[in-house]
Amino acid sequence: MSILNVEHLTHGFGDRAIFEDVSFRLLKGEHIGLVGANGEGKSTFMNIITGKLQPDEGKIEWAKNVRVGYLDQHTILEKGQTVRDVLSSAFAWLYEMEANMNEICDRMGEADEAELEQLMEELSVIQDLLTNHDFYMIDAKVDEVGRALGLMEIGMERDVTELSGGQRTKVLLGKLLLAKPDILLLDEPTNYLDAEHIEWLKRYLNEYENAFILISHDIPFLNSVVNLIYHMNNLELNRYVGNYEKFEEVYAVKQAQLEAAYNKQQKEIADLKDFVARNKARVATRNMAMSRQKKLDKMDVIELAAQKPKPEFLFKEARTPGRYIFQTKELVIGYDEPLSKPLDLAMERGQKIVMTGSNGIGKTTLLRSILGLIPPLSGEVEQGDYLEIGYFEQEMDKNISTTCIEEIWKDFPSYTQYEVRSALAKCGLTTKHIESMVRVLSGGEQAKVRLCKLINRPTNILLLDEPTNHLDVDAKEELKRALQEYKGSILMVCHEPEFYDGLATDVWDCAKWSTRV
Secondary structure, three states, X not given: OEEEEEEEEEEEEOOEEEEEEEEEEEEOOOEEEEEOOOOOOHHHHHHHHOOOOOOOEEEEEEOOOOOEEEEOOOOOOOOOOEHHHHHHHHXXXXXXXXXXXXXXHHHHOOOOHHHHHHHHHHHHHHXXXXXXXXXXXXXXXXXXXXXXXXXXXXXXXXXXXXXXXHHHHHHHHHHHHHHOOOEEEEEOOOOOOOHHHHHHHHHHHHOOOOEEEEEOOOHHHHXXXXXXXXXXXXXXXXXXXXXXXXHHHHHHHHHHHHHHHHHHHHHHHHHHHHHHHHHOOOHHHHHHHHXXXXXXXXXXXXXXXXXXXXXXXXXXXOOOOOOEEEEEEEEEOEOOOEOEOOEOOEEEOOOEEEEEOOOOOOXXXXXXXXXXXXXXXXXXXXXXXXXXXXXXXXXXXXXXXXXXXXXXXXXXXXOOHHHHHHHHHHOOOOHHHHOOEHHHOOHHHHHHHHHHHHHOOOEOEXXXXXXXXXXXXXXXXXHHHHHHHOOOEEEEEOOOHHHHOOOOOEEEEHHHOEOOO
C-alpha cells in the first residue's frame, strides 16, 4: 500500500535548481535512507513532503488519515516549556478531546432529553477513543521514554532552552516516538546523540514496523537500519535496493558503465563529424556525408554529470607553542551548578585528544571554559605560551544575515574577492552556494563555511566541538586526513569512533569526572 506519492517534483531557490521532474513512492513498512552530498536538497525534500515548503511544480499526495512524525534539524523549542511539557505535547490531540469531553459534560446539565441522548453518544465515543489510546497512562508513557533516552537525569521539569544540542535532539526524538506516527521522517537524528543513545535508536528503528525516511551521513548507522536507498544527485532521485554498502557497489558499476558508453559515443561522434567535414563538398560522397549528418542530428547524446567539487582542507599552522597547551587546577565547570568534580587536567604540545561521553555532561562547557568564554565556578585554567587557538562551534547563529562571501570577508578583510571565492571553493562550495545567504544553506554547507574560516587562520591548537555533524562522506574523509596531517594539537568532542580512530593520541571519557552521570 502506497503511503506517499510524489509526482514530477521540480523546485529551486532563485536560479539554483534543486530537483527536476522527480517522482517518488513510499510503501508501507519501507525503511528508506535518503543520501547525497551536502546541498543536494535532502532537507528541502523533507520540507516539501511535510508541507512546510511549496514546490515550484509537482504533486504531493499522502494516503488518507496518515499521521506523519518529523524530526527536523532546525526545530525551535520555546522558553518556558519543560522537558515534560514537550514530551506530553505528543498527545495534544488527546488533550483536545478531553477538553471537548469536559465541555460536553458541562452542557449536559442544561440539555433537554433529545439533546442529552446525542451528547451521551458523543461522550461515549470520546471516552472509548481516550481509553483505546491509553490517555490515562500518558504520564507513565512519558516517564518510560524519558528514562530510555536519559532525560530523567537531565530533569523532566527543566526548561528546554537550557539544554545542549544533544539534549534537545533527545527531547524532540522522545516526543516523536511517543506520538507513534504511521511514518517517521528523521533528518540527521544521530547529530548530537552520544554512542549509547545511537545504539538505542538503532534498536528502535530495527524493530519499527511502520515506514521511515532517514537522512544521515553516519554510514554504519545507515547500514544497520535501512533496506532501501534513495540517492539525491544532480537534480535526480534514484532508488537502490539494499543498504548503503550495496548502493555504493551498484552506483560504482553504473557510473563505470555510463562512462564507457559516453567514451564510445564520443569516439563515434568524432568519426562521423570527421567524415562529414571531409566528404560533404565532394559530389560523389555528398549523399553519404548527409546520411551521417542525419545520424548525428538524431543521436541521443549521453551527458556525464559535472563532477561535484571535492573539499580540500589544509590547516595553516602557526609557530610552535610552549610545552603545555593548558593546565587546570581544581577546575569546577558549570553555570548555575557544578557539571564536574574538581579537575586537574593537562594537555601537552602535539597531543590529539578526543572527549567522549553522554550529552549534557559538560564537554562543550569544558571547551568554552578552557577558551575563557565562560568563567569557572572555582579553580583555574592556565593557558600555555604562544597559543594560536582555532575554535569550531557546534552550531552557527540562526539569525545570521550575511552571504558566504561577506561572512569570510568579515574575518579576513584583507582578502580580495577572488581569494574569498577560492577559499570557499576549496571547502567544496559551488559558485551558487558562495553567493547565497548563509542561513539558506544546508547544515553541511554551513559547517563548510565555518571550516573555511578555521583553515585560513594560522593555528597551533584546534578546539573542535562535534565537527563531523552534518558533513557528507567526502567532507568527513577529507577532514580526517587534514587533521591527521596537522602538526598542531587538537582537543575535540566527537561521538564517531570511526572518525577519530587512527587520529586521536588520547581519548578522555568525560563521564569519569562529570557530576551528571
